Amino acid sequence: MASDELESFLEEHEQEKHVHDEHGSTSKRRRFPLTATLVATNIALLIACVFLATRLSSISNGDASNSSIRDPYSPANSIIEYEQRKMIFNDTRFTGYPSDKWEVFMHELLEGTLLRVSDSELQHQGFDSIPLEDGGYAAGLGVAHNLHCVKKIKMFLYRDYFYSDLDPEGAEFAHTQEHADHCLDWIRQSMMCHVDYAMYTLQWEEDGPRKGKLKHNEPGLQKCVNFDKLHDWMKGRSANSNMLQHPGDVGV
Numbered sequence: 001m002a003s004d005e006l007e008s009f010l011e012e013h014e015q016e017k018h019v020h021d022e023h024g025s026t027s028k029r030r031r032f033p034l035t036a037t038l039v040a041t042n043i044a045l046l047i048a049c050v051f052l053a054t055r056l057s058s059i060s061n062g063d064a065s066n067s068s069i070r071d072p073y074s075p076a077n078s079i080i081e082y083e084q085r086k087m088i089f090n091d092t093r094f095t096g097y098p099s100d101k102w103e104v105f106m107h108e109l110l111e112g113t114l115l116r117v118s119d120s121e122l123q124h125q126g127f128d129s130i131p132l133e134d135g136g137y138a139a140g141l142g143v144a145h146n147l148h149c150v151k152k153i154k155m156f157l158y159r160d161y162f163y164s165d166l167d168p169e170g171a172e173f174a175h176t177q178e179h180a181d182h183c184l185d186w187i188r189q190s191m192m193c194h195v196d197y198a199m200y201t202l203q204w205e206e207d208g209p210r211k212g213k214l215k216h217n218e219p220g221l222q223k224c225v226n227f228d229k230l231h232d233w234m235k236g237r238s239a240n241s242n243m244l245q246h247p248g249d250v251g252v
Contacts, residue, residue, distance in 0.1 A: 073124045073125060074141065075115075075117055075121045075124075075139075076141060076230060076233060076234075079229060079230055079233045080225055080226075080230065081225075081226045081229060082223050082224065082225060082226065083223075083224055083225075083226045084221040084222065084223060084224070085221065085222060085224040086218070086220065086221055086222070087218050087219065087222065089218055093105045094106070094154075097158065097161070098154065098155075098158050098161050098162070106151050109147055110144065110147055110148065110151070111231070111234070111235050111238060112144065112231060112233075112234025112235040112236075112237065112238045113140055113144040113147075113148060113234075114138055114139075114140055114144075114238065114239045114240060114241065115138070115139045115140055115141065115234060115237045115238065115239060116132055116135075116136040116137070116138070116139075116237050116238075116239045117129070117136060117137050117138075117139040117237070118136055118137075119136075119137070121139075122137050122139070125139075130244050130245060131244075131245045132239055132243045132244065132245065133243050133244070133245055133249070134243065136239075138239055138243070138244055141230075141234065142190065143227075143230070144234070145186070146186070146187055146190055148183075149182075149183030149184075149186055149187050150183075150187070152179055152180050152183045153180050153183050153184055153187075155180075156176060156177065156179075156180035159176070163176060196222070198219035198220075198222045199219060200216045200217055200218060200219045201216065201217045202214060202215070202216050202217070203215060203216075203217060
């Protein structure tokens with residue numbers, strides 16, 4: 001502060017003090033509006049700081065502008081819970097040349113693909129579906145379709161094992177190929193919708209036949225749906241294609 005400004009400030013302070021000494025009650029009344037203004041200003045600044053801190057925290061946690069996007073309805077919504085889990089580079093139950101054991105593992109993984117849902121659950125979805133003979137309607141979860149697609153792609157990759165009798169020039173082979181292609185694209189869309197944004201790192205192979213080649217490390221712990229809990233719920237509602245009512249059946 002410049003000397004002349006400081007002197008002016010001191011002079012005003014002395015004058016205010018003099019007025020206070022001579023007219024104490026009048027001075028208090030004059031200072032009251034100023035005090036109230038300062039208090040109100042400080043409260044407004046505090047509110048603004050809290051708002052900005054909350055906003056910045058929200059942005060840093062990736063929640064900005066997404067809170068209005070609701071999860072789609074699913075009868076499994078109340079079952080979903082999350083856990084931390086590490087990815088397995090190669091789960092040998094599902095990798096490698098197919099075998100009877102692989103088919104057993106896939107069969108177990110696909111249990112609960114077809115579900116039974118109630119009429120009220122179906123109405124929440126807003127669609128119709130095929131009735132089941134003993135009540136309820138047939139439905140399924142997206143994860144079951146994705147796993148079905150994983151199986152179909154695997155089968156086409158190893159078509160010498162699964163489709164050895166198919167004529168590569170025939171219509172059945174073309175249909176099988178188209179099904180695998182559809183499945184590949186469906187999984188692509190699903191991955192782009194349910195994005196895995198965990199970070200992985202890179203390094204050079206130090207040993208073995210791939211020495212000097214680039215590889216990526218698996219990410220650390222990831223936030224995953226507790227699939228075992230969800231799968232138990234799916235199996236508890238499991239239905240099968242023999243339960244489907246066909247056109248012309250009673251009640252259709």
